[in-house]
Amino acid sequence: MITGELKSKIDAVWNAFWSGGISNPLEVIEQITYLLFIRRLDDLQTLKEEKARVTGTLEDPIFQPDQAHLRWKNFKSADPETMHQTVADEVFPFLRQLGGDGSTYSGHMKDSRFTIPTPALLSKVVDMVDAIPMTDRDTNGDLYEYLLSKIASAGVNGQFRTPRHIIQLMVDMMAPRPDDEICDPACGTAGFLVAASEYVRDNHPTALTDATQRNHFHTSMFHGYDFDATMLRIGSMNMLLHGIESPDIRYRDSLSEGASEDAERYTLILANPPFAGSLDYESTSKDLQRVVKTKKTELLFLALFLKLLKPGGRAAVIVPDGVLFGSSTAHKALRKALVEDQKLDAVVKLPSGVFRPYAGVSTAILFFTKTDSGGTDDVWFYDVQADGFSLDDKRNSIDANDLPEVRARWASRATSERERARTEKSFTVPKADIVAEGYDLSLNRYREVVHDEAEHRAPLDIIADIEALEGEITTGLAELKAMLS
Numbered sequence: 075m076i077t078g079e080l081k082s083k084i085d086a087v088w089n090a091f092w093s094g095g096i097s098n099p100l101e102v103i104e105q106i107t108y109l110l111f112i113r114r115l116d117d118l119q120t121l122k123e124e125k126a127r128v129t130g131t132l133e134d135p136i137f138q139p140d141q142a143h144l145r146w147k148n149f150k151s152a153d154p155e156t157m158h159q160t161v162a163d164e165v166f167p168f169l170r171q172l173g174g175d176g177s178t179y180s181g182h183m184k185d186s187r188f189t190i191p192t193p194a195l196l197s198k199v200v201d202m203v204d205a206i207p208m209t210d211r212d213t214n215g216d217l218y219e220y221l222l223s224k225i226a227s228a229g230v231n232g233q234f235r236t237p238r239h240i241i242q243l244m245v246d247m248m249a250p251r252p253d254d255e256i257c258d259p260a261c262g263t264a265g266f267l268v269a270a271s272e273y274v275r276d277n278h279p280t281a282l283t284d285a286t287q288r289n290h291f292h293t294s295m296f297h298g299y300d301f302d303a304t305m306l307r308i309g310s311m312n313m314l315l316h317g318i319e320s321p322d323i324r325y326r327d328s329l330s331e332g333a334s335e336d337a338e339r340y341t342l343i344l345a346n347p348p349f350a351g352s353l354d355y356e357s358t359s360k361d362l363q364r365v366v367k368t369k370k371t372e373l374l375f376l377a378l379f380l381k382l383l384k385p386g387g388r389a390a391v392i393v394p395d396g397v398l399f400g401s402s403t404a405h406k407a408l409r410k411a412l413v414e415d416q417k418l419d420a421v422v423k424l425p426s427g428v429f430r431p432y433a434g435v436s437t438a439i440l441f442f443t444k445t446d447s448g449g450t451d452d453v454w455f456y457d458v459q460a461d462g463f464s465l466d467d468k469r470n471s472i473d474a475n476d477l478p479e480v481r482a483r484w485a486s487r488a489t490s491e492r493e494r495a496r497t498e499k500s501f502t503v504p505k506a507d508i509v510a511e512g513y514d515l516s517l518n519r520y521r522e523v524v525h526d527e528a529e530h531r532a533p534l535d536i537i538a539d540i541e542a543l544e545g546e547i548t549t550g551l552a553e554l555k556a557m558l559s
Contacts, residue, residue, distance in 0.1 A: 080206070080213070084220055087202045094195035101189060103221055104304055107311045108186055109203050110218075111179065112165060114314070115172075116146035117208075136172075144168050150200050154193035161196060162188050178323045179314055182307045215268065215316040222263050222312070236265055236346040236392065239462060240428060243477050244344055244390040244439060245269040247484050252281035254295065257340040257382060259328035259347070259375070261298030264309030266344035268316045271296060275317075292319040297340065299326040329374050331359050338384045346392040347375035349435065365411075368404035372397055376408055376440075380416065383444040392424075395436040398515040409513040413505060417449035418442045420487065422456045422480060423517045427465025438517075453508060454487040455517045456480050456500040496522040 091102040119136045126132040137145055149160050166188045172180045190196045208214055219238065250256060250270045258266045274281050274291065282288045296318060300306050306323055313321045328347075349372050358374065365377040372393055379389050397405065398421065412418045420441040426434055443449070460474035476499065483491055483500045494501045503520045511519055 080217070081220065083202065083206055084217060087199055087206075088221075088224060090195065090198050090202060094198070095191055096189065096195075099224055100304055100308075103224075103308055105188075105190055106199075106203070106221060107307055108166075108169070108183070108188070109200065110208075110311060110315070111183060112161075112169070113146045113203065113208065119145065120147075141168065146204075150204055154197035157200065158190075158193035158196050161190075178321060179310050182303070182310045182323070185303055186307075211315075211317040215272075215312075218312050218315045219268075222265075222308070235263065235432065237428060237461075237463075238265065238269075239477065240392075240424070240439075241265050241269045241344075243480060244392075245273050246481055247441065248342060248344065248388060248390050249277070250274050250342055252278045252287055252291070254342045255297065255340045256295060256342045256344065257297040257299075257336075258343070258345045259299050259326075259378060259382065260345055261300050261309050261323065262302075262305050264296075264298050264312045264321075264323065266346075267296045267298050267309075267318075267321065268312055270342075270344060271313075271316055271318055292321075294322070296321040296323075297336075298323045299328050301325060301327045327357070328378060329359060329362060329371065330357050331361075334359060334361060337361075337381050340382050341384055341387045343379050343383060343387070343389040343391065345375070345379070345389075347372060349394045366404045366408055368402070370404065373404050373408055376412075380411070380444055385444055385446055387444045388419075388442070389444070390439060390441050392437050392439055395438060395516070397440075398438055398517075399519070406513060409515055412440070412442055413450045413453075413508055413513055414448055415446060416442050417445050418453050418515075420454040420456070420484065421515050421517065422458060424458050425461060425465050427469075428461055430465065430469060431467040450505050450508075452492065452502045452504050453515070454484070454491060454500065454502050455520065456483065457517050457521070459499070496520060497524050 087106065088102060091097075091105070096102055096105065115136050122132060122135060142148055143160060144165050149157050149165070152160065166186055169183045169186050172183055190199070206217065222235065223238075245266065248270075250273050252274055254270075256267060256270050258264070261267060271291070274295075280287075281291060296313065298309055298313075298321065300309065300323075303325065306325055310321070310323045313323065359378075361381065362374050362377045365380070366373050368374065376391070376393070376397070379391060383389060397408070400406075418440070420439075422439040422441070424437045424439065426436040428437065429435060456476075458476045458480060460472070460476050462471060462475035462477060463469045464472055479499070487502070491500060492502045496503075501520070507520065508515070
């Protein structure tokens with residue numbers, strides 16, 4: 075997490091946009107993304123030129139000699155009017171034509187729009203962005219994460235940003251491996267993919283020293299899909315600033331027919347799919363409709379995850395509470411499939427304020443493994459009551475935090491956790507009990523509540539007290555009446 079002077083610099087850029095007339099957080103992030111990308115193109119060209127001084131040949135230059143004025147280092151020192159005209163009329167058209175290098179970053183820039191309204195604002199933010207140190211990968215990633223944390227309004231179609239500590243919990247529990255192929259079919263800002271990449275860097279340091287493995291890490295390990303072009307640009311830049319050279323971040327309506335080609339392609343799915351978004355039922359994949367006949371996006375996404383996973387693949391996905399106990403045919407069929415046909419590993423119930431201020435929806439995390447042959451013997455439940463933040467709209471940091479315990483107990487789910495009583499925060503439920511409850515997965519269905527013994531007075535004693543009180547009132551009224559007569 076960035077702090078101090080760097081944080082102040084980012085805040086200053088943000089405030090400059092707001093005071094300059096751009097108040098939509100997504101638009102601010104989008105425009106900053108373009109500026110960062112333009113700056114990076116210049117850095118890449120500089121690297122190529124330094125290499126050329128050794129080799130004698132400039133390979134695949136980004137800028138041709140007649141395009142030198144489009145480079146960040148050149149236009150940043152121009153007067154505001156000239157800079158604004160150059161960026162609007164030449165740099166952005168140049169960006170939109172840049173798709174030839176095959177990277178997803180370039181592909182997402184083809185629809186780029188320049189919306190900074192005045193020369194003064196552009197000059198101001200270019201100076202500010204130029205003053206931000208961008209040589210350290212960790213700092214770059216934290217910088218962008220901090221920017222993303224400023225998206226303070228709920229999106230449309232059920233989109234909202236998953237809190238980073240919840241993402242980290244899911245990634246830690248799934249423990250991505252260097253050979254995984256990881257997918258988020260509703261990737262948004264690519265938070266799950268970024269966290270997974272950082273986990274692999276931190277826990278498998280040799281993953282980036284072997285040439286084959288390093289190539290897998292940069293080109294074929296991370297896959298993200300979304301149908302919001304702005305989110306794709308933001309997510310793509312998020313991956314770039316976290317040091318992933320060419321992730322597979324693509325435009326796709328994951329519930330449409332287009333996802334069919336990726337069946338059984340991935341070994342790990344991490345996702346928080348939209349819950350209440352609108353659905354074009356007519357274009358929804360017929361394969362998914364055969365699995366589950368419904369218009370509820372959360373159920374269709376669950377069916378999609380099962381389809382995308384390779385046998386043996388794992389998933390950690392956030393679902394609204396209704397998935398756990400909904401009584402429709404589709405709800406029951408999906409829960410039964412998870413328990414009977416696949417291996418349902420765990421249900422982690424989250425407190426209902428986790429997604430505030432975006433939404434107050436109650437949610438849980440499902441952990442499962444695709445087997446196509448069953449394997450559910452026991453399901454581990456955990457009732458998270460505190461996530462380290464207040465559960466109101468302010469989400470202030472607090473001391474109470476169950477998440478470290480969730481990680482620790484998850485690691486013991488096959489041993490000591492089996493001995494826990496159902497009165498505790500976590501416990502294990504045999505498959506037979508879940509079948510007996512009609513595949514209901516709500517935690518409270520299996521929790522045992524211990525009632526405190528309370529002693530109450532005998533009813534006749536209470537009645538005697540009431541009669542005595544009534545007598546005193548009658549006597550007092552009689553005395554008052556005598557005094558007044």
